[in-house]
Amino acid sequence: MNLKLTTLALALTTVLAAPMAAHAEFPEKPITIIIQAAPGGSPDILARIIGKYMSERVGQPVIVENKPGGAGNIAAELVANAAPDGYTLLGTSDSLSINQTLFTDLPFHAETSFAPVIQAISAPQVLAVNEDIPANNLQEFLALAKSKPGEVSLASPAIGTTGQLGVLLLENITGIDVTPAVYKSAQPALTDVLGKHADGIIVTLAPALPHIKSGKLKALAVSPSERSAALPDVPTFVEQGVPEFNFTSWQGFVAPAGTPADVIAKLNTEINAVIADPAARAQLIEQAFEPVGGTPEELGEVIKSGITRWAEVIKANNIPPVN
Amino acid sequence: MDFSAIQGLWGGLEVAIQPVNLLLCFVGVVLGTLVGVLPGVGPVVTISLLLPLTFGLDPVAALIMLAGIYYGAQYGGSTTAILLKLPGETSAVLTCLDGHEMAKQGRAASALGISAIGSFVAGIFGTLVVVMLAPVLVSVALKFGPADYFSLMFVGLIASVLVCQGGMLKAVAMIFVGLLLGIVGTDVYTGIARFSFGQPELRDGVNFVVVAMGLFGFGEIIANLEQGTVDGKLAQKVRNAFPTRQDLRQSWKPILRGTGIGAALGVLPGAGAAVGAFAAYAFEKKISRTPQRFGHGAIEGVVAPEAANNAAAQTNFIPLLTLGLPSGAVMALMAGAMMIHGIAPGPDVMTTRPELFWGLIASMLIGNVLLLFLNLNLIRVWVRVLQVPYALLFPLILLLCSIGIYSLNNSVFDVGLTALFGVLGYFFIKTGCEPAPLLMGFILGPMMEEYLRRALVLSHGDVTVFVTHPISATLLGVAVLIITTLVWRPAATVFRKASGAAPAQPTTSIPADTGA
Numbered sequence: 081m082n083l084k085l086t087t088l089a090l091a092l093t094t095v096l097a098a099p100m101a102a103h104a105e106f107p108e109k110p111i112t113i114i115i116q117a118a119p120g121g122s123p124d125i126l127a128r129i130i131g132k133y134m135s136e137r138v139g140q141p142v143i144v145e146n147k148p149g150g151a152g153n154i155a156a157e158l159v160a161n162a163a164p165d166g167y168t169l170l171g172t173s174d175s176l177s178i179n180q181t182l183f184t185d186l187p188f189h190a191e192t193s194f195a196p197v198i199q200a201i202s203a204p205q206v207l208a209v210n211e212d213i214p215a216n217n218l219q220e221f222l223a224l225a226k227s228k229p230g231e232v233s234l235a236s237p238a239i240g241t242t243g244q245l246g247v248l249l250l251e252n253i254t255g256i257d258v259t260p261a262v263y264k265s266a267q268p269a270l271t272d273v274l275g276k277h278a279d280g281i282i283v284t285l286a287p288a289l290p291h292i293k294s295g296k297l298k299a300l301a302v303s304p305s306e307r308s309a310a311l312p313d314v315p316t317f318v319e320q321g322v323p324e325f326n327f328t329s330w331q332g333f334v335a336p337a338g339t340p341a342d343v344i345a346k347l348n349t350e351i352n353a354v355i356a357d358p359a360a361r362a363q364l365i366e367q368a369f370e371p372v373g374g375t376p377e378e379l380g381e382v383i384k385s386g387i388t389r390w391a392e393v394i395k396a397n398n399i400p401p402v403n
Numbered sequence: 404m405d406f407s408a409i410q411g412l413w414g415g416l417e418v419a420i421q422p423v424n425l426l427l428c429f430v431g432v433v434l435g436t437l438v439g440v441l442p443g444v445g446p447v448v449t450i451s452l453l454l455p456l457t458f459g460l461d462p463v464a465a466l467i468m469l470a471g472i473y474y475g476a477q478y479g480g481s482t483t484a485i486l487l488k489l490p491g492e493t494s495a496v497l498t499c500l501d502g503h504e505m506a507k508q509g510r511a512a513s514a515l516g517i518s519a520i521g522s523f524v525a526g527i528f529g530t531l532v533v534v535m536l537a538p539v540l541v542s543v544a545l546k547f548g549p550a551d552y553f554s555l556m557f558v559g560l561i562a563s564v565l566v567c568q569g570g571m572l573k574a575v576a577m578i579f580v581g582l583l584l585g586i587v588g589t590d591v592y593t594g595i596a597r598f599s600f601g602q603p604e605l606r607d608g609v610n611f612v613v614v615a616m617g618l619f620g621f622g623e624i625i626a627n628l629e630q631g632t633v634d635g636k637l638a639q640k641v642r643n644a645f646p647t648r649q650d651l652r653q654s655w656k657p658i659l660r661g662t663g664i665g666a667a668l669g670v671l672p673g674a675g676a677a678v679g680a681f682a683a684y685a686f687e688k689k690i691s692r693t694p695q696r697f698g699h700g701a702i703e704g705v706v707a708p709e710a711a712n713n714a715a716a717q718t719n720f721i722p723l724l725t726l727g728l729p730s731g732a733v734m735a736l737m738a739g740a741m742m743i744h745g746i747a748p749g750p751d752v753m754t755t756r757p758e759l760f761w762g763l764i765a766s767m768l769i770g771n772v773l774l775l776f777l778n779l780n781l782i783r784v785w786v787r788v789l790q791v792p793y794a795l796l797f798p799l800i801l802l803l804c805s806i807g808i809y810s811l812n813n814s815v816f817d818v819g820l821t822a823l824f825g826v827l828g829y830f831f832i833k834t835g836c837e838p839a840p841l842l843m844g845f846i847l848g849p850m851m852e853e854y855l856r857r858a859l860v861l862s863h864g865d866v867t868v869f870v871t872h873p874i875s876a877t878l879l880g881v882a883v884l885i886i887t888t889l890v891w892r893p894a895a896t897v898f899r900k901a902s903g904a905a906p907a908q909p910t911t912s913i914p915a916d917t918g919a
Binding site for chain 2: 124132149231240259260261263264268271276287296
């Protein structure tokens with residue numbers, strides 16, 4: 081009886097498995113997402129939320145592996161050299177575009193070494209100052225900075241981040257001259273602004289939000305061109321007469337170049353479905369991420385336009401290339 | 404405010420004694436003790452591994468467990484430092500110096516016992532500081548600007564000369580080697596990699612654990628093997644299992660002083676874990692009537708830095724819980740853990756999630772009591788480790804260290820680098836150079852540089868900021884005072900020599916150092 085059942089089950093499995101193998105075999109083993117940050121950082125949290133829901137959908141574990149360091153290039157190089165089968169993905173961000181210009185001898189290329197999968201989220205940027213600074217909107221801040229060239233200090237998270245390049249971009253666009261102060265990450269930069277050792281900061285909204293809400297920081301302007309749902313009263317740079325300051329910080333996933341198109345399409349469909357899932361979406365919004373989604377081509381365009389934009393800023397400010 | 408704090412703490416205790424939370428607190432401190440004991444595997448790695456698992460837990464329970472791992476590791480970290488001279492954490496470097504000497508004299512159990520007691524006192528005191536003074540202290544901490552941090556680091560560097568026993572010249576030389584090693588890595592301001600020799604792994608600098616493990620642990624193993632029979636060198640002499648009354652009498656004041664220093668420095672988000680322990684050790688040695696005992700098994704040299712570690716481990720939570728500003732890697736992970744659960748760490752956690760804030764703090768009190776019992780009872784087990792034949796023990800230590808080091812960045816490169824530092828450590832033992840000042844230079848150097856440059860950027864190049872800012876000026880005054888006392892005695896000896904009188908204690912190397 082038992083034997084019969086087993087035989088039957090085996091036979092059934094063989095019959096059923098054969099056509100399935102021909103169709104949608106991907107993924108038949110765990111998928112690894114390598115991220116450029118340490119656990120607990122925002123890229124880590126994103127990958128874990130996406131990974132958790134994706135794993136439920138595809139029926140395979142999704143493993144998040146942290147490879148921090150080297151400005152993200154260590155993780156990127158790993159994935160660029162991984163087998164192009166869709167089982168190794170890179171969780172990445174603006175840094176992919178920025179590093180392409182900032183570093184001279186990268187062992188990979190942001191566009192040609194990777195196959196874009198999807199842009200998962202975007203994160204708005206905010207210009208905020210400490211409560212002692214006599215400016216309540218962008219124009220007052222620009223007037224203040226113009227009246228005292230070189231005296232207003234703007235902190236930024238770290239070299240090669242959208243915050244640091246954002247300070248330079250703002251200088252280039254508006255002609256103000258501020259003292260940029262670079263930190264190792266967003267938290268010590270915020271500490272110095274809260275302690276009134278630095279005057280202001282350009283940073284991703286999420287870490288600054290609690291201090292803006294408590295009134296210790298004054299938010300003067302947000303980017304991109306639409307206001308953030310978290311700060312509906314703070315106008316954008318575009319609204320306040322600086323239309324060129326219009327970018328977000330994005331995060332998304334890429335695979336090694338040469339990954340088959342149907343695998344990329346499958347990954348894109350699954351992650352799009354995760355982003356559309358109300359529960360996952362709520363978790364993303366809780367982290368002050370703005371869920372995006374879309375096609376692989378759209379992410380490719382984002383990476384490409386990022387390279388162009390940041391190359392201009394890097395060259396205009398004579399930032400020395402790193403090797 | 405005091406009354407509401409007590410009320411809050413009471414509410415927190417109700418949260419913390421719920422069976423699930425109590426269980427996870429226990430799991431956390433046991434895990435913490437274990438990873439503290441395992442060389443190389445520290446709380447950072449453990450918490451990062453467990454962080455994803457806490458996804459499904461209630462946020463209060465998750466934070467209680469993760470915090471338990473952190474302060475539990477501070478207890479456990481002293482174990483390998485004392486028994487095997489392996490500092491797994493930055494803060495345990497000081498415990499190695501006198502702790503391992505005590506072990507060599509057969510007082511391993513006393514050293515372990517008294518550090519557990521010192522850690523307990525400091526842990527409880529640190530937690531109470533968080534309860535009573537968090538809002539006040541955090542506003543003081545925010546007053547520390549880059550110039551003040553620079554001066555604090557400068558005092559630390561000067562004080563590290565006090566930590567060594569040998570000649571001052573060698574100590575200063577070792578500090579400079581440490582400063583040079585600290586230069587390796589990406590420049591914060593330009594992003595340019597310094598001395599990375601094209602290795603992407605060196606772009607982020609050399610990891611502290613790699614240097615400490617290599618210089619202390621691996622170097623010691625090579626030196627031990629050279630001596631041949633090391634079996635039972637430590638084990639046979641284990642006599643008294645618990646600290647004697649004499650030990651306690653000698654320790655209680657250093658414990659309190661270490662607690663105070665550690666608690667104060669732990670509040671500063673930019674100071675780092677090691678500074679408190681170093682300051683506590685240097686202070687004890689400075690005020691001791693018998694400073695020559697330090698480095699040869701002085702019990703004050705074990706308890707003061709241990710107390711400082713644990714007090715700082717608790718007060719580290721102040722900037723995170725009151726401002727959402729993590730100080731250091733572990734606190735950044737705690738912030739991440741809160742964010743995973745949709746709680747933005749920041750000033751409003753105390754009011755919007757009182758059960759979380761107070762529950763976490765109350766769990767620390769419970770956790771410290773658990774840790775005291777756990778660690779006092781484990782002493783007998785740990786001491787037995789020393790009875791394992793060295794031929795079996797040392798490969799095991801090397802294996803565990805290598806696993807731990809690999810787990811830092813999932814990098815084989817780091818393991819190889821540690822081996823290199825092991826050879827260097829052996830060379831230092833042979834030449835009588837002490838690695839502690841090197842580590843101090845290595846830890847403080849990069850921070851000092853970062854703060855110096857930032858202070859100058861923010862002051863638009865005006866160097867007077869260091870003396871016009873009151874906190875910075877005071878700290879520099881302390882540094883000048885230490886330098887004066889360091890130079891005074893040798894200088895006096897030189898003068899007395901010159902005037903023909905016989906020097907009281909003819910220390911040959913010191914007068915020569917004065918000129919250097």
